[in-house]
Amino acid sequence: MYPKTIRKLIEIFSKFPGIGQKTATRFVFYLLKQKKEDIEEFSKFLKDLKEKVKFCKFCFKPFEGEKQLCEICQNPARDLTKICIVEKEQDLEAIENAQIFNGLYFVLGGPISSISKEELEKLRVKELFERIKSPEKFGVFGNFKEIILALNPTVTGEAISIYLEKKLKKLGKKITRLGKGLPSGGELEYADEETLKSAFEGRK
Numbered sequence: 001m002y003p004k005t006i007r008k009l010i011e012i013f014s015k016f017p018g019i020g021q022k023t024a025t026r027f028v029f030y031l032l033k034q035k036k037e038d039i040e041e042f043s044k045f046l047k048d049l050k051e052k053v054k055f056c057k058f059c060f061k062p063f064e065g066e067k068q069l070c071e072i073c074q075n076p077a078r079d080l081t082k083i084c085i086v087e088k089e090q091d092l093e094a095i096e097n098a099q100i101f102n103g104l105y106f107v108l109g110g111p112i113s114s115i116s117k118e119e120l121e122k123l124r125v126k127e128l129f130e131r132i133k134s135p136e137k138f139g140v141f142g143n144f145k146e147i148i149l150a151l152n153p154t155v156t157g158e159a160i161s162i163y164l165e166k167k168l169k170k171l172g173k174k175i176t177r178l179g180k181g182l183p184s185g186g187e188l189e190y191a192d193e194e195t196l197k198s199a200f201e202g203r204k
């Protein structure tokens with residue numbers, strides 16, 4: 001049997017998304033072979049992940065710094081009449097990297113496995129409404145005229161879009177969804193820039 005520390009680390013890595021027992025074991029033995037300084041650096045960044053990284057008060061994007069708002073929400077050059085709703089941080093990152101959108105975002109949270117009541121409660125729906133209605137309460141002086149639903153083209157993503165569209169209608173704002181072209185069942189974070197661009201331009 002492996003020593004306790006090794007066993008414990010294998011157990012921790014096995015909980016990572018998509019990582020099984022075998023890969024977890026390989027990670028631990030890989031670390032065991034590294035230099036002490038490298039392991040210290042690794043532990044430092046792990047610690048910083050919880051100590052330095054915080055979530056934007058408005059959009060929930062992770063960022064580092066003294067302020068309450070992320071660099072996007074703080075940027076005066078952004079278009080404060082548009083807000084784009086994404087499921088996860090990685091989707092926001094993909095849209096930003098493609099440089100196709102200049103408004104603000106909102107990270108809904110997730111992924112969720114179904115649209116049952118309990119799963120839906122894991123999403124920041126209440127927070128979303130508060131921010132669209134009174135962005136100034138969260139430090140953003142926006143006046144949103146268009147709400148873009150940029151959820152993943154998966155079964156759950158589609159269902160969340162329909163659910164949100166129904167609820168958001170009451171706010172009397174223009175609601176758009178990304179155009180066709182994104183691979184069905186895929187995720188925004190894996191879409192190439194051209195595909196993302198045409199999905200954004202084709203929104204309706």
Ligand SMILES: [Zn+2]
Nearest residue numbers: 056059070073
């Ligand atoms: Zn933000």
